[in-house]
Amino acid sequence: MKYVDEYRDPAAARVLVRRINELAGDDSFKFMEVCGGHTHTIYRHGIEHVLPPGVELVHGPGCPVCVIPMGRVDDAIALAETPGVIFTSFGDMMRVPGGHGNLLEAKARGADVRFVYSPLDALRLAVERPDRQVVFFAVGFETTAPSTAVTLLKARTDNVANFSVFSNHVTIVPPIKAILESPDLRLDGFLGPGHVSTVIGNHPYRFVPKQYGKPLVTAGFEPLDILQAIMMLLSQIRDGRCEVENQYGRVVRDEGNPRALAMLAEVFELRPHFEWRGLGFISQSGLKLRAEFAPWDAERRFAVPGVRVADPKACQCGEVLKGVIRPWECKVFGTACTPETPIGTCMVSSEGACAAYYNFGRLHREAAVTFGRASA
């Protein structure tokens, strides 16, 4: 019980862990947490070590920085190095390696690359600098895409002509489908993403139980949320039920945020296909600007190379993102690839499975060996 004491309500955590043990018995279960925020909580609180040995958590593709393929980073660098351009990006993307270095290195070479917190900051910069072209590097799932949509609507209303967006927004359902179709992995259920679901709601996941026979429970980010969601998954399996359930009802509504969805639909449309790091091309998974927003589309305004770059051979981010291997099983984990000098994207973001494990996991794993598996 060493770890449970760190939880906000240790008594509640103990009850949940006991129930999980009863439900799991001696059987084996493999659940995927889709969202990088969950991965972070799981490692931060050593949740794997309070679970019975048969209940395994594998990390999914829900880290927006981690899934950007190298070719898109090279495209971003090409845009940043276009004369007259101010290239703006979230801080998380600055150290993501492309085939030719990262954005920080481009900045050191003289490109005008600036870090922004919000797409609205980039738009404001464009208003202040009418002599320059301001490009915003948009990344993220449905959690951040509505913010880009609102910013584009505002750019159109205010007629800001020197602002454009390089869209790398992606949607969460297609990679879940791709993982379910993948022969590599046998999963017994999913912890559904929390924040993405505040936008899309719970209905889009109904295909998971319906077509693939796997339960899905949308979960919050507290350790108790994760434990409760695992308990709900096991209860479904033991009761012979298979459905979408919402553990995070205090924030997520089944119908999501209709206004945000309407804005997404107004500004974006699905690309026929989009490349994901490690997962390859997934059809209908990326968002591009609709034709009505062509004047603000960086891919139409500038020449973007669009070259596909293969991942470095040593890097196994793809297998980590699909949950086929654990972070520490990668050949370069913690040696050639560290948060300071990442080779793969999973080591860059604090939500990436490798960075989370590098920062917190080793400690817990060593402690678990010392104290034995603190499961009951």
Next chain:
Amino acid sequence: MCLGIPGQIVELLPGDEQLARVEVAGVRRTINVGLLEDERIQVGDWVLIHVGFAMSKIDEEEAAMALSSLRMMGQGYDDELEALLASRVEARERLEG
């Protein structure tokens, strides 16, 4: 960028830009609340903020829990907070004034 930072609405700004002042970790910042228009956000409400936008309305207890989890993140939270505080989302009037 995916971290949701809890903030409390302290002022709804006039005009058509759907901006509000929030207090985050003792500092006041302007954010966009347009995505929560259907929620009828009021002064005193708590919201989760992503990249300068209020994405969900939450209650005070949820805000306290989220904040305490974020503090445990250490550097990741510090970076996100610093970025939010450096953000320059402002109302048009303030920009011009």
